[in-house]
Amino acid sequence: MSRADVRIARVALLWVVVAALFAIPARAQGEGGSMGGFGSGSAPGSDPGSTPSTSGFDRSSTFRTGPPGLTEDLARGMLPVPNAALGLAGSIDAELYRVGPGDVLQLLMWGKVSRSLVLDVGPEGQVLLPGIGTLDVDGRTLANVREDVFRRMRREFRDVQMDLRLVQPRSFRVYLSGRVRVPGPLVTLATSRVADVLTAGQLADDGSRRRIEVRHRDGTREEADLELFNRLGLNTRNPYLRDGDILQVPVATDFVYAAGAFARPGRIELGAIDSLLTLFKLAGDPLPAADAERALLIRFSKPFQPESLWFGLDDVYSNRQNPPLQEGDRLFVYYIPQYHLQHQIEVVGEVARPGVYPIVEGRHRLSDLVAAAGGFLPVANLSAIRVQRRNTGTGAPDPELDRLLRLSRNDLTNTEYEVLRTRLASLKEEFRVDWARLQSNRTQLDLLLRDGDVVRVERLVSSIRVDGEVRRPGIVEFSRGRRAEDYVSEAGGFTDRAWRSRVRVTRSVTGQTLLAKNVSALDPGDIIWVPERPDVSAWQQFQTFLMVAAQVATLLIAVDAVRN
Missing domain, CATH: 1.20.5 (Single alpha-helices involved in coiled-coils or other helix-helix interfaces)
Incomplete structure (x- = not known):
């Protein structure tokens, strides 16, 4: 081949390359697009009037734009943008979210043109709209950016519907100062609010939760109130964070108090503009058991001069009585006396259905409880049913009992010890009921039950227990007609240290302890006690x-x- 032929071949190849370059936009325009890179047809298999799917991007119809010279080429085969909604507390508010460098937006178009366009916000806070130019979006709300993009794009496209959404929020640094555990910079997402960075163990114990100052780079300031957000759900008191924000947490110094019939009574930090109604809400609102006519606010107008304000709950909710709060205010909401008062007793032991049962004081008796519990089991000891009852006493303080309880056994004299035992025994009453006798005299013996009573039905024991100074202490089989000496003999007899004249018998039926010589006949379950003779x-x-x-x-x- 001559040099002339080579030169002709090179020129022909150059023309082929040029023709190919011109053929690409011509083909795109032939598909209906009036702007390089956008077509007019719908996606294959889709309705031209339908909204394209947002679960992922169509690889054959996705553009990614960025600063000129970096991402203005058609990105065919590009992977979908990651789903930024993962890890978010909920949908973002387009009226509040501010766009900045690092955000990734998605522009969807459907109708005569069906395409999706990914817009990267560059370091200078701009996005590139192909064929239109750059748009400054830094610091603007997402709603404002959306409106501006729609206005510009509709100049080029007719009869096209659009949507602009945030698909990947950026991350940036904010700075924590004041009463926080770890002051300094913290990296967070642009979708984060104040509560997201301060409720993860960042606040110190004495840090304020209601007067957190958020200082923005443009010089503006906002105040966050985590209590109003956490307890009442007020998003306006939990603002979005911006690039470079400084969160200043002061010491919590001012408090008010709510007591009585509230869902969450206790000490509550005072906010900047709290009123009485605010305190009602933060304390969980009054309970149904609250007396609607009896609420009291106590405050100090002077250091040693309290003032009292009585009001009804409706006065607060209707704003007739809703004064601003002051530091140290105390709010009391009283309960309705005896509101839904519930009484209950417990039955344990040898009954069909042991457990807790509701009663009406003054109406239900022991026989009613036995019927509700399904009756006695065959092994129940019906001659020794015990009813234990709390003795509320007079309610007056007992200084002598308090003094004796503070002393150890070694510090108590014998007289003091007996006094202590007597007073402790008086705090609990115990009734013993013989069921057979009760059936014959219900009017006198069928006990009226009280709240807190415990009914014990013991198992029938056909034995006698012998303890103390005998050679073989333990259980001895019961035999009708035998005396205490007979059971002691069966237990091996007395030891050398037995105090024979002081043998006692505790009766299973009455609970009394008597000298053995005064007991003519023993019953099953009785206990024989042989004390030790004191050393002389x-x-x-x-x-x-x-x-x-x-x-x-x-x-x-x-x-x-x-x-x-």
């Missing part, structure tokens, strides 16, 4: 002997004097 030293025996001898001598002298 030789000196104590000598003292006893001298005392007895002196008494005898005195008696003899007196008798002799009478005779003479």
Whole structure:
């Protein structure tokens, strides 16, 4: 091939390349587009009037734009933009969200033109609209940017519907200062609000939750109130964060108090513009048991001069009585006396359905409870049903009982110990009921139940327990007609230290403890106790002997004097 032929071939190849370059936009325009890169037809298989899917991008119809020279080419085959909604607390408010560098927006178009366009906000806060130019969006709300983009695009496109949405929020730094655990910079998303960065353990214990100052770079300031947001859901008191914001958390110093019939009574930090109604809301509003006519506000107009304001709940909600709050105000809402008062008792032991049962005081009796519990089991001891009842007493303080309770056993004298046992026993009453006797005399023996009573039905035990100073303490089989000495003998007899004259029997039916010599017949479940004989030293025996001898001598002298 000659040099001329080579030159001709090069020129021909150049013309082919030029023709190919011109063919691409011509083909795009032939599809109906009037602007390089946009077509007029609908997506394959879709209705021209329908909204394109937003779950992902059509690879054959997606543009990505950015600063000129970087992302203005057609991005065929590009992966979908990540779903930025993951991890968000909810949908963002386009009227409040401010666009900035790093945000990724998506412009959807359908109708005569069906395309999606991804708009990256560059470092200078601008987006590129192909064929139109750059648009400054930094610091503007998403709603404002959306309106501006629609206006510009509709100049080029007729009969086209559009939507602009945020698909990937940017991240930026904010700065925490004041009463926070870790002051300094913090990276967060542009969709974050004040509560997102301060409720994750960032606030110090004494940090204010109601007077948080948000300082923006443009010099404007906002005040966040986490209590109004968390308890009442006021988003306006939980503003969006912007690039470079400074969050200043002061010390919480002013408080008010809500007590009584509230859902959340307690101490509440005072906000900047709180009123009585605000305190009602923050305390959870009055309960249904609240007395609608009895609410009291106490405040100090002077350091030592409290003032009282009585009002009804309707006065607050109707704004007739809704004064602004002051530091130290105390609010009391009273309960309705005896409101939905519920009484209940408990039955345990050998009944068909043990458990807790509601009662009406003054109406329900022991027999009613037994019927509700399904009756007795065959193994129940019907001769020793116990009803334990709290003794509320007079309600007056008992200083002597308080003093005795503070002393240890070693510090108590025998007299004080007996006094303590007696007073403690008086705090709980106990009734023992024989069911057979009750059936024969319901009027007198069928006990009226009270709130808090505990009814115990013990298992029938056909044995006697022998404890104390016997050789084989334990359970001995019961046999009718036998006396205490017989059961002691069956338990191996007395030990050397047994105090035989002081043997006691605790009756299972009445709970009384008696000397064994005074008990003619024992019952199943009785307990025999053989105490230990106290040790007596030789000196104590000598003292006893001298005392007895002196008494005898005195008696003899007196008798002799009478005779003479």
